[in-house]
Amino acid sequence: xxxxxxxxxxxxxxxxxxxxxxxxxxxxxxxxxxxxxxxxxxxxxxxxxxxxxxxxxxxxxxxxxxxxxxxxxxxxxxxxxxxxxxxxxxxxxxxxxxxxxxxxxxxxxxxxxxxxxxxxxxxxxxxxxxxxxxxxxxxxxxxxxxxxxxxxxxxxxxxxxxxxxxxxxxxxxxxxxxxxxxxxxxxxxxxxxxxxxxxxxxxxxxxxxxxxxxxxxxxxxxxxxxxxxxxxxxxxxxxxxxxxxxxxxxxxxxxxxxxxxxxxxxxxxxxxxxxxxxxxxxxxxxxxxxxxxxxxxxxxxxxxxxxxxxxxxxxxxxxxxxxxxxxxxxxxxxxxxxxxxxxxxxxxxxxxxxxxxxxxxxxxxxxxxxxxxxxxxxxxxxxxxxxxxxxxxxxxxxxxxxxxxxxx
Numbered sequence: 001x002x003x004x005x006x007x008x009x010x011x012x013x014x015x016x017x018x019x020x021x022x023x024x025x026x027x028x029x030x031x032x033x034x035x036x037x038x039x040x041x042x043x044x045x046x047x048x049x050x051x052x053x054x055x056x057x058x059x060x061x062x063x064x065x066x067x068x069x070x071x072x073x074x075x076x077x078x079x080x081x082x083x084x085x086x087x088x089x090x091x092x093x094x095x096x097x098x099x100x101x102x103x104x105x106x107x108x109x110x111x112x113x114x115x116x117x118x119x120x121x122x123x124x125x126x127x128x129x130x131x132x133x134x135x136x137x138x139x140x141x142x143x144x145x146x147x148x149x150x151x152x153x154x155x156x157x158x159x160x161x162x163x164x165x166x167x168x169x170x171x172x173x174x175x176x177x178x179x180x181x182x183x184x185x186x187x188x189x190x191x192x193x194x195x196x197x198x199x200x201x202x203x204x205x206x207x208x209x210x211x212x213x214x215x216x217x218x219x220x221x222x223x224x225x226x227x228x229x230x231x232x233x234x235x236x237x238x239x240x241x242x243x244x245x246x247x248x249x250x251x252x253x254x255x256x257x258x259x260x261x262x263x264x265x266x267x268x269x270x271x272x273x274x275x276x277x278x279x280x281x282x283x284x285x286x287x288x289x290x291x292x293x294x295x296x297x298x299x300x301x302x303x304x305x306x307x308x309x310x311x312x313x314x315x316x317x318x319x320x321x322x323x324x325x326x327x328x329x330x331x332x333x334x335x336x337x338x339x340x341x342x343x344x345x346x347x348x349x350x351x352x353x354x355x356x357x358x359x360x361x362x363x364x365x366x367x368x369x370x371x372x373x374x375x376x377x378x379x380x381x382x383x384x385x386x387x388x389x390x391x392x393x394x395x396x397x398x399x400x401x402x403x404x405x406x407x408x
Contacts, residue, residue: 006122007131009180010348011138014115015175017077018142020084020166021108022261023150024049024101025227025359026254027159029234035093037154039372043363046227050355052105057348058112058199061117064244065341068173069118070181076110077174083107085160088160107170111384112139113348117341122183133325134330137265140321144261147230151254154332200340202346211330212347214284218327218390220354220361221291224385227359229257229313234264236309239375247306256310261316264321271322272329280330283398284323288392290326291319295386297374299378330401361385 024031025046032042037191060072075206087100119135146166154162203209234252237243249255275283301309328347335343366372372381 003122003131006181007119008297009176010115010119011135013077013173013177013181014111014135015138015142016176017108017111017115017170018139019146019149021143022146022257023163023166023191024097026150026230027154027162028153028227028231030159031097032231035095035097039363039377040360041094042231043096043227043360045101046362047223047356047358047360048098048102049105049108050352050358051107051167051225052102053352054349054356056106056109057352058345059167060207061113061306061345062199062342062346064114064117065114065338069114069121070183072110073111073118075107076107076114077170077177079103079107079110080170080406081107081167081174084170085164088164088167091163101201102317104166109348109352111173113344116328116332117344118181118184120340132329133269136325137269140261140268141264141325143226144258144265147254147257147261147331151252175213185286198372199338199342199346202343205334205336205339206399207336207402208331208343208347210401210402211334212350212397213395213399214288214323214392215327215331215347216350216354217389218298218323218354219289219351220235220358221295221385221389222358223355224358224362225313225316225320226257226261228362228381229260230254230347231372232299232302233257233306234312235315235372235378236306239302240306242306247382251307251310256313256361260314260317267318267321268324269270272325275326279400280326281386284326285393285396287319287322288389288396291316292386292389294319295389297379297382299380299382299397300375303375303377305333328404334402341392355389361388 026045028042031037031045032039037045060076063072083100083103083106086103087097091097091100111259116132116135119131149165150162152162153165230253233256237247238254271283271287294312298309298312298316301312331343331347361384362381365384366377368375368381372378
């Protein structure tokens with residue numbers, strides 16, 4: 001099978017596996033009201049996805065250095081199918097929602113970086129960075145659309161159908177990968193006796209770790225915004241005295257969330273191209289520092305005007321996503337021979353560890369500052385995320401990651 005067909009196949013499957021990924025955050029205000037959740041509990045429901053991912057990904061992705069990634073991938077989409085249908089038809093309170101969202105995270109651990117590993121095994125050399133970007137872009141587009149897809153289906157048929165679409169997409173991805181992806185068992189390396197979960201060589205790789213620490217806080221920031229954006233914009237509209245019917249269809253919270261994700265995809269692809277031409281490290285530092293400044297003002301904008309808050313959300317999203325592909329391509333390109341799976345496992349675990357703390361931090365600070373009932377509360381919550389983001393630039397400056405092939 002040609003390289004192009006491999007890329008199209010894997011990206012199509014990833015799109016389907018991701019189509020319901022953010023249905024829960026998209027419908028979060030409904031769950032808060034229906035189940036009388038605190039903001040911290042809501043943060044747990046959205047954040048447990050990332051915690052389950054972190055606990056699963058070191059094993060599942062590291063296994064791809066020894067086992068055909070296709071087998072791990074099919075396990076992952078099978079679990080997502082179970083989680084999507086389970087949340088849709090069985091969740092009725094905090095604990096049941098937590099259980100199925102955790103299963104969703106385990107499934108994604110066997111899917112996201114596993115699909116990337118399969119792709120990078122087939123595509124080597126200078127084209128690998130662009131293949132990684134295409135992979136990230138398709139996931140981003142599907143994730144972005146999952147907000148408006150879930151919101152639209154829920155409006156027509158109820159929230160259970162809005163969440164259940166995730167199970168349908170994952171089932172389709174299972175069929176596609178099972179039927180069409182060629183098997184590719186990793187060749188054993190002579191003299192290699194490293195234990196499966198021995199990540200010490202990866203942790204000693206300063207270049208890979210610089211990108212992975214950056215990815216950790218990047219994903220913390222991304223997940224905080226992505227999981228709370230609908231709730232934030234819903235609050236802003238209510239605070240400004242705007243009813244759902246008075247808002248333009250293009251300014252509805254779920255539509256802004258989808259637009260945010262689509263702009264993020266464009267920013268990720270564009271950011272990767274800029275990093276190739278002008279320097280990966282320089283791009284990462286600039287967008288992180290500017291993003292911190294914008295984040296400090298997003299929450300407070302709720303007291304000014306809804307269009308301003310929506311606009312700042314979109315600008316903030318562009319800055320967050322601009323270094324996404326650069327960070328992941330940097331980690332993959334910095335991996336030592338025979339350690340790409342382990343390197344991506346560490347990279348992904350750190351990233352989704354941050355992803356777990358992002359929405360939980362937002363929920364905790366919101367409860368601590370009045371329950372998210374004032375612009376001040378939202379402003380402090382976004383500022384807390386901005387403060388944590390300072391770790392990213394510091395890691396890049398201290399660890400000094402290496403230039404990769406094609407970097408300027």
